[in-house]
Amino acid sequence: MLSEVNVESIGGGPGDAAHTSWLELSAGALRHNVEVFRVLEGRDGTSPPLGVVLKGNAYGHGLAQVLPLVHGLVDILYFIAPQDALKVREHERAQGLSPRQVVVLGAVAPHEAVVLAREGVEVVVPDRGWEDAVPVLRAAKLERPLRVHVHIDTGLGREGFTLEQIPRETQFLVDARDVLEVVGALSHFANTEDVTEQGYALAQVDAFETGLRLLEGQLGQGRLQRHIAASAATLVLPRARYEAQRVGISLYGLWPSAETRLSARLVLGEVPVLKPVLSWRCRSQVVKWLPADSYVGYGCTYRTSEPTRIAVLPVGYYDGYPRLASGKAHVLVNGRRCAVLGRVMMNHLIVDVTRATHDERPVTATLMGRDGDESVSAEALAGWAQTLHYEIVARLGTHLRRVVVE
Numbered sequence: 048m049l050s051e052v053n054v055e056s057i058g059g060g061p062g063d064a065a066h067t068s069w070l071e072l073s074a075g076a077l078r079h080n081v082e083v084f085r086v087l088e089g090r091d092g093t094s095p096p097l098g099v100v101l102k103g104n105a106y107g108h109g110l111a112q113v114l115p116l117v118h119g120l121v122d123i124l125y126f127i128a129p130q131d132a133l134k135v136r137e138h139e140r141a142q143g144l145s146p147r148q149v150v151v152l153g154a155v156a157p158h159e160a161v162v163l164a165r166e167g168v169e170v171v172v173p174d175r176g177w178e179d180a181v182p183v184l185r186a187a188k189l190e191r192p193l194r195v196h197v198h199i200d201t202g203l204g205r206e207g208f209t210l211e212q213i214p215r216e217t218q219f220l221v222d223a224r225d226v227l228e229v230v231g232a233l234s235h236f237a238n239t240e241d242v243t244e245q246g247y248a249l250a251q252v253d254a255f256e257t258g259l260r261l262l263e264g265q266l267g268q269g270r271l272q273r274h275i276a277a278s279a280a281t282l283v284l285p286r287a288r289y290e291a292q293r294v295g296i297s298l299y300g301l302w303p304s305a306e307t308r309l310s311a312r313l314v315l316g317e318v319p320v321l322k323p324v325l326s327w328r329c330r331s332q333v334v335k336w337l338p339a340d341s342y343v344g345y346g347c348t349y350r351t352s353e354p355t356r357i358a359v360l361p362v363g364y365y366d367g368y369p370r371l372a373s374g375k376a377h378v379l380v381n382g383r384r385c386a387v388l389g390r391v392m393m394n395h396l397i398v399d400v401t402r403a404t405h406d407e408r409p410v411t412a413t414l415m416g417r418d419g420d421e422s423v424s425a426e427a428l429a430g431w432a433q434t435l436h437y438e439i440v441a442r443l444g445t446h447l448r449r450v451v452v453e
């Protein structure tokens with residue numbers, strides 16, 4: 048018992064630095080971002096159901112923290128992994144909440160499909176491989192069929208039936224009605240973020256509608272729930288706002304891209320304000336002076352030109368701080384930019400705090416987020432690391448402590 052308490056008090060878990068660096072999640076920013084999407088009108092002028100994507104540990108923000116914040120604010124929750132989707136049902140049971148529509152977008156094994164059917168979680172059928180699940184679902188003697196959405200590949204070249212494959216390859220869905228109930232159809236855009244010209248996306252919308260007509264004809268049933276728009280299309284392509292949206296990155300207050308932001312000005316008349324939900328902060332481990340001409344970090348890639356006060360931060364690429372940002376990034380201390388000196392290490396980062404603090408007492412650094420008048424965006428960190436902000440947040444260590452703030 049005593050040892051458990053001690054482990055807990057120093058952070059617990061597998062993290063090397065779980066107690067020294069932490070993520071702050073702004074509940075207010077999250078609510079604000081939901082509201083930005085709530086006011087967008089659907090194709091028929093009404094406000095369509097809002098779905099949010101919580102894959103990748105809620106884009107690295109922390110599913111355990113984000114789920115309770117968004118559950119009551121949105122209509123649909125999308126995941127990649129079945130086990131994450133089941134956490135919604137656990138949460139609802141524990142809190143006595145009514146169940147939300149939950150959809151697993153990713154790969155599902157037949158035995159997982161049985162569990163999801165029993166929990167009322169919906170899945171996506173991306174190809175004929177799902178035929179293998181049919182006998183398993185039949186043997187499970189389900190009370191109600193598994194609710195499925197058919198993925199139509201309209202030009203991403205990833206999951207889904209191509210137009211050439213419908214209706215030939217989708218016939219098994221008609222024959223498996225006793226265990227698979229088709230309730231929706233979806234597709235995913237290939238190129239809405241990197242362009243301001245939406246020709247390819249509109250061709251995908253046309254292909255989606257062709258695929259839908261073929262499917263609806265084959266299934267001979269009522270209207271399917273249609274969804275194709277992720278954050279970018281929801282913002283800048285009104286034609287893509289069908290019965291549901293799948294908003295991922297922008298729920299967390301990040302623009303899919305600079306191009307999307309530009310397009311939003313044109314399409315919506317003004318650029319909506321998205322508020323980043325996440326800040327990443329760290330308490331220094333050591334603050335000290337180094338004389339002029341001292342090397343800093345592995346490889347001796349940085350040498351001080353003058354006496355320099357450094358702060359050693361106990362955070363590194365293990366935690367998700369990209370090593371490629373070495374020598375380029377800065378963090379914020381007391382509202383001032385502090386250059387990252389030398390290489391980012393597995394568990395350490397060294398920054399120049401000469402002008403940011405007056406003595407050698409510990410400091411709190413902001414690796415991402417706002418401090419005073421300055422901020423470091425996920426996009427900036429991604430830029431230094433030659434990658435995408437999506438990757439920066441998704442790779443934040445699951446071991447990091449996450450705290451919800453207002």
Ligand SMILES: *Cc1c(COP(=O)(O)O)cnc(C)c1O
Nearest residue numbers: 100152235277278293294295296
């Ligand atoms: C990740 C994903 C989304 C969300 O995309 P964002 O650009 O983050 O909004 C939507 N749909 C599918 C199928 C996805 O994989």
